Amino acid sequence: MITTRRLQDKRVLITGGSRGLGLAIAKACATHGAKIAFTFSTDTHDADTARAALVALGCEPLVYQGSVADSAHVKATVADVTAKWGGIDVLVNNAGITKILPIALLEEADWDAVMDVNVKGAYLYSRAVLRAMIRAKAGHILNIGSFASERVIEAPVHYAAAKSALRGMTEALAREVGRYNIKVNLLSPGLLDCGLAQMLPKHRIDQYLAQAALGRLGTAAEVAEIAAFLVSDDNSFMAAAKIVADGGL
Amino acid sequence: MTVTRELHTTTSLCKVCKEAVPAQVVALASNEVWMRKVCDTHGGQEVRLSTNAAWYEATRAQRQLKVAPRIIRHEVDHGCPFDCGPCTSHTQKVRLPVVTITSACNLDCPICYVHNKNDDAYHMPVEDFQLVLDHLRTDHGGELDIINLTGGEPTMHPRLFDFLDMAKVAGIHRVTVCSNGIRLAKDEDFVERLASYGARIALSFDTFDPHADKLLQGANLLATKLKCLELLEKHQVDTTLIPVMTRGVNDHEVGKILDFAVRRSNVRHVEVHTMTYTGQSGSTFQRDQRTGRISMYEVLEQIEATTDGLLRPTDFVTSPCAHPLCYQIAYMLIDPDGGAPIPFTRFLPASELHDALSDRLYLEPTAKLEESLSNAIDRLWVDDANPESARALRLLRGLLDAMFPSDHPITQREALAAGERAIKAVYIHSHMDEETFDTERAVDCCDSNCYADGKTIPVCNYNVLYREKEASFNVEPARWGTRAGGQRIFTLPVVRS
Numbered sequence: 001m002i003t004t005r006r007l008q009d010k011r012v013l014i015t016g017g018s019r020g021l022g023l024a025i026a027k028a029c030a031t032h033g034a035k036i037a038f039t040f041s042t043d044t045h046d047a048d049t050a051r052a053a054l055v056a057l058g059c060e061p062l063v064y065q066g067s068v069a070d071s072a073h074v075k076a077t078v079a080d081v082t083a084k085w086g087g088i089d090v091l092v093n094n095a096g097i098t099k100i101l102p103i104a105l106l107e108e109a110d111w112d113a114v115m116d117v118n119v120k121g122a123y124l125y126s127r128a129v130l131r132a133m134i135r136a137k138a139g140h141i142l143n144i145g146s147f148a149s150e151r152v153i154e155a156p157v158h159y160a161a162a163k164s165a166l167r168g169m170t171e172a173l174a175r176e177v178g179r180y181n182i183k184v185n186l187l188s189p190g191l192l193d194c195g196l197a198q199m200l201p202k203h204r205i206d207q208y209l210a211q212a213a214l215g216r217l218g219t220a221a222e223v224a225e226i227a228a229f230l231v232s233d234d235n236s237f238m239a240a241a242k243i244v245a246d247g248g249l
Numbered sequence: 250m251t252v253t254r255e256l257h258t259t260t261s262l263c264k265v266c267k268e269a270v271p272a273q274v275v276a277l278a279s280n281e282v283w284m285r286k287v288c289d290t291h292g293g294q295e296v297r298l299s300t301n302a303a304w305y306e307a308t309r310a311q312r313q314l315k316v317a318p319r320i321i322r323h324e325v326d327h328g329c330p331f332d333c334g335p336c337t338s339h340t341q342k343v344r345l346p347v348v349t350i351t352s353a354c355n356l357d358c359p360i361c362y363v364h365n366k367n368d369d370a371y372h373m374p375v376e377d378f379q380l381v382l383d384h385l386r387t388d389h390g391g392e393l394d395i396i397n398l399t400g401g402e403p404t405m406h407p408r409l410f411d412f413l414d415m416a417k418v419a420g421i422h423r424v425t426v427c428s429n430g431i432r433l434a435k436d437e438d439f440v441e442r443l444a445s446y447g448a449r450i451a452l453s454f455d456t457f458d459p460h461a462d463k464l465l466q467g468a469n470l471l472a473t474k475l476k477c478l479e480l481l482e483k484h485q486v487d488t489t490l491i492p493v494m495t496r497g498v499n500d501h502e503v504g505k506i507l508d509f510a511v512r513r514s515n516v517r518h519v520e521v522h523t524m525t526y527t528g529q530s531g532s533t534f535q536r537d538q539r540t541g542r543i544s545m546y547e548v549l550e551q552i553e554a555t556t557d558g559l560l561r562p563t564d565f566v567t568s569p570c571a572h573p574l575c576y577q578i579a580y581m582l583i584d585p586d587g588g589a590p591i592p593f594t595r596f597l598p599a600s601e602l603h604d605a606l607s608d609r610l611y612l613e614p615t616a617k618l619e620e621s622l623s624n625a626i627d628r629l630w631v632d633d634a635n636p637e638s639a640r641a642l643r644l645l646r647g648l649l650d651a652m653f654p655s656d657h658p659i660t661q662r663e664a665l666a667a668g669e670r671a672i673k674a675v676y677i678h679s680h681m682d683e684e685t686f687d688t689e690r691a692v693d694c695c696d697s698n699c700y701a702d703g704k705t706i707p708v709c710n711y712n713v714l715y716r717e718k719e720a721s722f723n724v725e726p727a728r729w730g731t732r733a734g735g736q737r738i739f740t741l742p743v744v745r746s
Contacts, residue, residue: 020658042656100653102623104630105646113655198660199653201614 006232008033011085013078015039015068015125016095018046020194021144024220025092026050028228030059037062037081037088039073039095068095068121078128087136090231091129093122093166094144098159098196111158118162119169126173126184134180140231143170145188147246163188167242174240183239185230189223190246213248250295251278256306260329260688263288264296267683267714269328274687276302284685296684301546304562308545311566311573313693314607318342320388322704329688330714333706335697343705344395344570344610344695346385348378350412351401352722356429358466360455360493360541362680362712363528364722365401371721375411377701382419384703395423395611397451404432404439413446422662423611425449425489429470430477437480444484451520452477454490454506456499464498465534482515487669489518494548495541496524503548504555511583511590511673518674521548525680527712545577545679552675560675564592566603570610572693577677578602580612582644583670590673596625596641610695612674614665647671681709 016022017038040047054061066073096118133139148155149163174184191197252275261272272286282299299305323334353370416424510516524541549562567573581590605618629638651667694707717727
């Protein structure tokens with residue numbers, strides 16, 4: 001039972017917040033008292049459901065549809081959130097896609113799509129919010145990575161590359177903007193009870209569980225709670241950190 | 250009849266009294282394979298098993314993955330096939346549980362290989378079905394993912410949907426209901442309900458020819474079958490077509506049936522059965538001459554001939570879960586652009602397809618299959634001078650796109666269903682009757698009729714010997730001791746070469 005409100009009145013923007021881990025982070029942050037804005041790409045039904053879930057938590061979310069790889073969408077979203085709230089304290093770069101493909105079937109378009117959403121999107125959103133954060137000399141940017149970049153596992157090449165790129169981006173950006181008290185971190189979850197794990201065949205899940213110290217899948221809610229801590233003022237000294245929450249692979 | 254060599258010996262049955270008799274399987278100079286045996290009472294008998302001795306021998310030598318039943322319910326007393334339960338001589342656990350839920354049927358097909366009874370019809374009580382499920386789960390070590398409900402005509406069971414509910418609760422993801430399609434063609438609500446339960450239909454579908462239809466099913470049912478299939482496709486009920494191949498009657502249509510199946514979005518498999526003279530058919534269909542008997546290899550040849558080589562005998566593999574002479578299996582990738590399907594064996598060594606089927610009768614997304622397909626994709630990619638390789642890669646890419654869409658997550662079960670829509674399988678299943686009966690095959694059987702008390706009986710043993718003894722399915726059941734030899738005074742060994 002969460003009793004703290006460590007994000008009271010913080011202005012949190014989450015990309016890809018309409019389902020899965022993104023929605024869980026939005027709900028965790030809302031539970032901690034934050035204002036929530038989230039983006040989604042295509043599924044309006046999911047977005048409506050997410051909005052309703054957040055409203056049920058006493059939140060009035062701002063919701064934006066568009067691709068994180070579309071700079072016009074990014075600029076417009078950040079401008080609108082800033083106009084409505086007067087600023088953004090927290091950015092969670094959660095939007096991400098993957099495609100389970102071996103290298104033989106991985107076409108250039110597949111590579112570009114994953115890189116656009118998973119890497120370029122994080123770059124565009126980070127750059128869009130940083131100007132105001134530097135001005136405020138405060139802020140949190142949390143990139144959602146993956147265990148695919150942290151451990152030697154079977155993962156689609158473009159996805160592993162994109163998540164590894166986020167890892168590098170996190171370290172470099174954290175060093176560049178740390179002097180403004182902006183903390184950039186990377187949270188890399190393992191297989192969770194949502195998203196990819198739902199699609200994997202049983203033997204893949206079994207392989208994962210056999211390697212994981214805790215012997216179970218993670219839940220989106222418990223990883224979201226870690227995220228809520230990382231973007232709160234309670235996190236006063238973690239920057240350029242790569243936090244892996246994978247049950248102990 | 251010039252015998253060139255003995256291939257093996259076994260135990261068979263007399264075609265008249267169904268006594269167990271020693272049998273010899275021989276190759277002839279003509280390259281045919283025949284079984285020869287002598288009953289002390291009814292004399293010498295012989296039956297052709299195959300038209301290709303080399304194929305028969307190579308197929309019989311295929312590897313099997315034998316996993317013995319966890320629970321033995323009968324000691325060897327009289328010898329196979331008279332001690333079913335399973336007995337200690339049985340080598341294979343039940344991979345395809347078959348549950349006969351009713352004796353009622355709204356057809357009287359001359360080729361039906363079981364006995365049915367409509368007067369005072371038997372309908373399995375739901376309590377008994379629950380016991381069947383409980384026993385199967387125990388016997389499978391907790392895992393139970395497939396079951397087949399049959400009859401009679403299972404759609405006549407008044408509590409069929411309760412059974413489907415119970416199977417779902419038991420965690421079974423592949424529940425197949427055998428049907429002749431009559432009820433389904435007339436009752437769209439029923440079909441819609443089947444779809445909502447995720448049930449699969451195994452539809453008997455023998456012919457497009459009205460004359461053959463009358464001969465095989467005793468009625469002209471083509472319009473009914475087509476209407477049934479229209480509704481099954483409309484509601485996307487996964488369907489298996491089951492044609493019974495009968496030499497000289499409908500064997501020339503097998504290619505047409507396969508082509509028809511390929512074009513139906515909801516048809517997942519075609520399971521060709523070779524004509525078997527048990528049950529109703531033993532007494533009514535070609536009673537004396539049995540000219541419709543067709544061997545597995547003849548069906549393979551007919552498939553190649555009537556599909557213009559789309560499927561060749563070498564595209565089929567045996568099931569590792571069964572005796573190699575019982576199943577032939579081919580899988581094909583479907584081209585959504587209307588091109589010819591590509592058999593898996595054109596990009597995957599047959600041995601790898603065989604191994605991928607190692608633990609199940611149906612292809613499932615196992616680690617072994619994943620590794621094999623991954624290797625196949627690399628081989629196709631490297632072979633870039635071959636346009637067929639590029640097409641196969643395109644189809645495999647489509648398969649992955651369907652199973653792992655990037656724009657929205659789907660469940661594992663949805664991914665499996667999406668994968669199945671991009672693939673079609675052709676099974677040839679050769680049942681035995683008393684003439685062709687071979688205990689070597691019977692002891693390796695993985696398809697069993699399952700009872701509430703936990704007893705399981707391999708389906709051929711059941712069809713040949715046991716069903717006719719059950720009052721539930723016969724107005725005047727046969728008795729042990731009248732035809733089958735009853736309490737035998739000697740232990741009959743399983744004879745192997």
